[in-house]
Amino acid sequence: MQIDQNTVVSIHYTLTNTDGNVMDSSVGQQPLAYLHGASNIIPGLENALTGKAAGETLQVTVSPEQGYGEVREEMIQSVDRANFSGVDEIEVGMQFMAQTPWVSNRDGNCG
Numbered sequence: 001m002q003i004d005q006n007t008v009v010s011i012h013y014t015l016t017n018t019d020g021n022v023m024d025s026s027v028g029q030q031p032l033a034y035l036h037g038a039s040n041i042i043p044g045l046e047n048a049l050t051g052k053a054a055g056e057t058l059q060v061t062v063s064p065e066q067g068y069g070e071v072r073e074e075m076i077q078s079v080d081r082a083n084f085s086g087v088d089e090i091e092v093g094m095q096f097m098a099q100t101p102w103v104s105n106r107d108g109n110c111g
Helices: 043-051
Strands: 009-010 014-016 022-025 030-037
Touching: none
Parallel strands: none
Antiparallel strands: 009 030, 014 022
16 A cells, blocks of 8 residues: 555654764654645655555655745743753753743744
8 A cells, every 4th residue: 555645654764963873763663644645744754754655664855845844043041050950950852831922923923
């Protein structure tokens, strides 16, 4: 069976950056399951998987336009160290959740 519109797909993946450093992976975990054609994964990966069959492997390079978009410097926010009370050391790759006021610009987009 080939991957096509409205196919339930399970994949194992390893996401690396341009330097080859692993950013995320399903190795050792459950595979990622999604409904193909329902915009549940980034377009560049979904397009590359269309027509593939069970057991196939592939390597995909996704452009920013087909992924999460270009870096938007205006969306980067500096956060004071005091906001991380109870965290002794902050290291690259750590993830935190925060709540900030939602702001809409003139064209209705968040940002």
